[in-house]
Amino acid sequence: MTTIKSVVLEVPDPAAAEAFYAAFGVGDHVGVRASEAPTTGFRGYTLSLVVSRPNIVDAFVGAALDGGATTLKPAKKGFWGYGGVVQAPDGAIWKIATSSKKNDGPATRQIDDIVLLLGVEDVKATKQFYVDRGLEVGKSYGRKYVEFATAPSNVKLALYGRRALAKDAGVSPDGNGSHRIVIGSDAGPFVDPDGFAWETVPGSA
Template sequence: MTTLASVTLEVADPTAAERFYSAAFGLGPRLGLRASEAPTTGFRGFTMSITVSQPADVDSFIGSALEAGATELKPVSKSLWGYGGVVQAPDGTIWKMATSSKKNTGPATREVDDLVLLLGVEDVKASKQFYVERGLSVAKSFGGKYVEFASDDAAPVKLALYKRRGLAKDVGVPEEGSGSHRIVLGSTDKAFTDPDGFAWEAVPVTSASA
């Protein structure tokens, strides 16, 4: 059975990326980095999402990311579903900070409720079936638009599928893009590549807590 044990961003300068992520989000070992010069253009087909408990934490993470060198893609704002904003890290990775709450209950704690990897796919139903056949369990499913897979509380990152066009629109970028995704997913089973070209590498089970 396959589960998501790790997420590694491939970046041009790991040292600079480590400085950015330490200052912006402080995610520690939940996010891996490694050097890669693989060519890529436009939207890479995925986003990372940090969910928190209140707007103050969204503001805190967005603020520290911008101070560390991120580019604002969508300013923080309220919506029907809550409160959030989107930035792009210097390495090109798109990050969304969000909360379902519209009111603060206290000062920002910078505690991360969930770190979610959203893969933008052409056919959500087909990709969902692909992953189910590899042992992933579906936690939430909304037709051909969105799927979230189940994970235990100790999992460092949750995995979800989103229609590629919808994901690009959600974070405020054109959907066009080509080349490397610049991301590698750690599989507790074996190496494989999904229908949209996202690469999984076999990793030891202990990597889930590394």
């Protein structure tokens, strides 16, 4: 089964980004490397932290804001649970959410899942593109949303319509230039229909 082995964010200042992500609590899950590739507006993806309680959401959001992130959507209750959206100093958008509305434990920094959501123009076509490269579909809701199966502890990959994803993140869907993200796996290298780059992780092929 093809799964994501690494997620690398391309940033203008790797040292500053590494310090931010270490303080945020996700430094073990994402890498950074230097890039000055031009990019404007929405980069077409979000990274989501799925956690178990609202107080954990607040802990991650607080750490991100303390590190210089900005609020795109304040953490609050919704019909689906509790969550908020922040933008890191390097421009990456992070959503932190839980399906629970109650705190039945301490405000740890435990992450249940990390999901990379790609905003794509044609969910059905991009799903088939990834299936042809060895990814297995875990959940699929027609042309609206697809989540691929993944091994435990790996970053999950999901597809969502670009405009819907931008709305969920609280930003305009407009944007162009580099996505500023590179996905590593045993299926690369390739570039998907929406311009997201994949590379082969050394030793995984």
